[in-house]
Amino acid sequence: METNEATLILSTLAHEGRLSVLRLLARRTPDGVRPTEIAEALGIKLSTLSVYLGALDRAGLVTSRRDGTSIYYSLHIARMGGLIDFLVADCCRGRPDLCAPRTARLLSQEPVMPHKTFNVLFICTGNSARSIFAEAILAKEGAGRFHAFSAGTRPYSELNPFAVDLLRRNGHDIGTLRAKNIAEFQTGTAPVMDFVFTVCDGAANEECPPWPGQPVTAHWGLPDPVKATGSDAEKALAFAATYAQMRRRIQAFVALPISQLDKLSLQARLDDIGQMSDEPA
Structure with missing residues (x-):
């Protein structure tokens, strides 16, 4: 990811409403979510949501698919991963044990779940x-x-x-x-x-x-x-x-x-x- 792309993404997310939409889509990954459901969950108007989704789409952070008459929005996982990679690429002289996202470290360290109730x-x-x-x-x-x-x-x-x-x-x-x-x-x-x-x-x-x-x-x-x-x-x-x-x-x-x-x-x-x-x- 280039610096200008990362700057666009970060400036897009520097807004409470747009960030809230992105976080809801992240919670629902890998599912897609209809705009009416997003608006209801966040308590915002559909017209306002349309503006937020447009900005997130221009930054490459969301994808959409049509199923019949409905449109479903999803988080663009690869794009978010690229941003994280960009932010930590020079961190700690390339020490992944220090710089990898917390969730990735937890998953990499997680053993097979033992026999238990x-x-x-x-x-x-x-x-x-x-x-x-x-x-x-x-x-x-x-x-x-x-x-x-x-x-x-x-x-x-x-x-x-x-x-x-x-x-x-x-x-x-x-x-x-x-x-x-x-x-x-x-x-x-x-x-x-x-x-x-x-x-x-x-x-x-x-x-x-x-x-x-x-x-x-x-x-x-x-x-x-x-x-x-x-x-x-x-x-x-x-x-x-x-x-x-x-x-x-x-x-x-x-x-x-x-x-x-x-x-x-x-x-x-x-x-x-x-x-x-x-x-x-």
Whole structure:
């Protein structure tokens, strides 16, 4: 990267709004995000967002793709990597042990995850359906290998009755299930997580503090069945579809040879699970 390119990028990011958009796209990598979702998450007007995205695009920091009538924006990973390389190229006389980004050092030093019982947290906004499904399914499918937890980012929530009824009919233990806030898992006495998954786009868009222990994270977004409309039968079908989609992803996760994968390979597998088709095989 040339000095004039780096200067353009840094001047583009020297703006709170543009930087906020870039950080949201970074949180959602490798997924793309629609402008309406970005605007809603950041609380800005679409017209303002269009100006920000235009500036980021001119600096080469974002890419876009069209899917039907929707446009999805993504972080240009190679461009960001080039900027980081440029900034540290002359640092410490080429000492990568000192100059490499913190995340890269952590990944390069990370051993294969040992055999153990893994703690897994599923996060959604309300913790009323999707993350509750994930907690219950993993507790059943991964019994003995995983401790499953779930939480929501909203201050208050409660279990959705359609979700509870579906879990009961599918043989899940619902006696200990309850809606929980993410704050319960951010205290010094909370279990240290090995995996943290967001299962709705709203939770994935939010800026959260780093998790203790540097767990492996991924985004497994699914449609929100709570928003389904129509008769009770139609709503129940929406919940059943989301449950089935989550179950397929959990089964793929449980089948992974976790202790045989390095962290980068494991991350790639988890990202692939998040991209699984919602349609049954």
